[in-house]
Amino acid sequence: MKDIELNIPTYDDMLAAHVRIAPHIHRTPVLTSSFLNELSGAQLYFKCENFQKAGAFKVRGASNAVFGLSEAEAASGVCTHSSGNHALSLSYAAGRRGIPCNVVMPRTAPQAKKDAVRGYGGIITECEPSTSSREAVFAEVQAATGGDFVHPYNDPRVIAGQGTCSREFMEQTDGLDMVVAPIGGGGMISGTCLTLSTLAPEVQVIAAEPEQADDAYRSFKAGHIIADDAPETVADGLKVPLKDLTWHFVSNHVSDILTASEDEIVEAMKLIWKRMKIVMEPSSAVPLATILKNRDRFAGKRVGLIITGGNVDLDRLPWTKGA
Amino acid sequence: MKDIELNIPTYDDMLAAHVRIAPHIHRTPVLTSSFLNELSGAQLYFKCENFQKAGAFKVRGASNAVFGLSEAEAASGVCTHSSGNHALSLSYAAGRRGIPCNVVMPRTAPQAKKDAVRGYGGIITECEPSTSSREAVFAEVQAATGGDFVHPYNDPRVIAGQGTCSREFMEQTDGLDMVVAPIGGGGMISGTCLTLSTLAPEVQVIAAEPEQADDAYRSFKAGHIIADDAPETVADGLKVPLKDLTWHFVSNHVSDILTASEDEIVEAMKLIWKRMKIVMEPSSAVPLATILKNRDRFAGKRVGLIITGGNVDLDRLPWTKGA
Secondary structure, three states: HHHOOOOOOOOHHHHHHHHHHHHHHHOOOOOOOHHHHHHHHOEEEEEEEEHHHHHEEEEHHHHHHHOOOOOOOOOOOEEEEOOHHHHHHHHHHHHHHHHOOEEEEOOOOOOOHHHHHHHHEEEEEOOOOOOOHHHHHHHHHHHHOOOOOOOOOHHHHHHHHHHHHHHHHHHOOOOOOOEEOOOOOOOOHHHHHHHHHOOOOOEEEEEEEEEHOOOHHHHHHHHHOOOOOOOOOHHHHHHHOOHHHHHHHHHHHEEEEEEHHHHHHHHHHHHHHHHEEOOHHHHHHHHHHHHHHHHHHHHHOEEEEOEEEEOOOOOOOOOOOOO | OOOHOOOOOOOHHHHHHHHHHHHHHHHHHHOOOOOHHHHOOOOEEEEHHHOOOOOEEEHHHHHHHHHHHHHHHOOEEEEOOOOOHHHHHHHHHHHHHHHOEEEEEEEOOHHHHHHHHHHHOOEEEEEEEOHHHHHHHHHHHHHHHHEEEEEOOOOHHHHHHHHHHHHHHHHHHHOOOOEEEOOOOHHHHHHHHHHHHHHHHOOEEEEEEHHHHHHHHHHHHHOOOOOOOOOOOOOOHOOOOOOOHHHHHHHHHOOEEEEEEEHHHHHHHHHHHHHOEEOOHHHHHHHHHHHHHHHHOOOOOOEEEEEEOOOOOOOOOOOOOOO
């Protein structure tokens, strides 16, 4: 019954999104590393959304929402709340369309992300770093501006947009056995499920989550959404809880959820920087951390990893913090 | 008269090098950044040798030397002195051929580079961080091992190898007005001149150098080699002086040498990390630093920049030093 009430995006929505957003996004490269292949015993393929416009995959969903608005809808602009990359991406997309974008961000969000949101023309209102404060402050902002609410992940337009990433990924590889993506609110994972369940249903979708923000893992095991208020993790993009739309995809299509400790995440991040010479966020290192931790499970497989973003505060890297 | 005594590599040597090293190197990608284009007013193309095998362009010249040896010559292995990337690259190439590689490195070289040399199987002997100490210690090592000396830059095999980079660069772009590359000992610049003077003589070759290690700049102005002992700069790959072979190319084919301060180099490096999401060395940031400093000269031009390497010590980034 619940599914009927939900506005679940379809494979065709994803295809339409890809056409709509193509002029505004990069088809990001897929990189490999012989060192990391040897270390993991698997054949790893990294889809580098850190090279994406606005520095993260979230520009896919945000652009789909912004460019799908009618002229009348677009007049009042858009608004959202976000721990960072969605704010950036929505500001970028709104800027390309020439409409206003209001964003509510935790005051603790990395300064680099706040600066970048403002750089794209976004207007920031700060909240406390908890889900409850974020939602309260956002209600005020939305009432004041009348902008179209583009939720960072619990929005069918956003999920359809994120799904375009896996479509490219499959085109860029000779087939994969599994795709591992980080899970926070579940937008990327849901888009991945949406696309692969039709395009390549043989590919397992595995979500990777910080131990210290493992609400999706516990939800998956319990069979219903468990939401934490203000979990703490270096993977600051993954602190938000699942919502009904993303829970639909997680509960129906995800094969498993694996977790990694803070140290394992930072170690994996540093390994990627050092060996692949790319700048990416702590959140994006969780998939590799879980793969290295569960070596037997991935050995000999063709594994796709989604490097979700590259917007890191270079003055506050996790391994130099307090140095 | 002097030219006749020198063993100057030819365009055909570069072509032969490219065939010889192709199985051992990456054809590295060329990246662009709309942000940096806007900032500079130029059309910038970045040839990303930070993604190269062993993390730097130097694997081109080192592989050409190692794989050009006869079986008899190869038996005693190879040896060299290097501030880092050449040591790494020669160790990598020697490892691929299965012959020993002895390297003399300054004890102050980044730990990450020493670890990586050992990781490829290279045997390190440390010296003091001065040209004079390096050469004295090396003489001992060479006498003891009998290995073939592969100089980091003053070697025709090495220069021919480095020249393969610009050949790819021209194939990967629709033409360039200038190529800007860092200059230390002059190996990359010489290879660039070797290739472009035949392949695309209309392209200006400009060398970029740290103000604090500007011996090439002063040599260029004076018309003869000026060598400093132990200059200090964050661009640790660029501390070594020109030698007769590289001076041949610099004095005959380089259009100009531009310099940048330490702050300008670190600022340019951080800008590339932040905006392009790639990990590269301070040395590789000198070209962008000089372009941003001489905006009028480059505005409106198609400018190729060579990102020479990505082997940076992530625990000691120049903007967090002492933090």
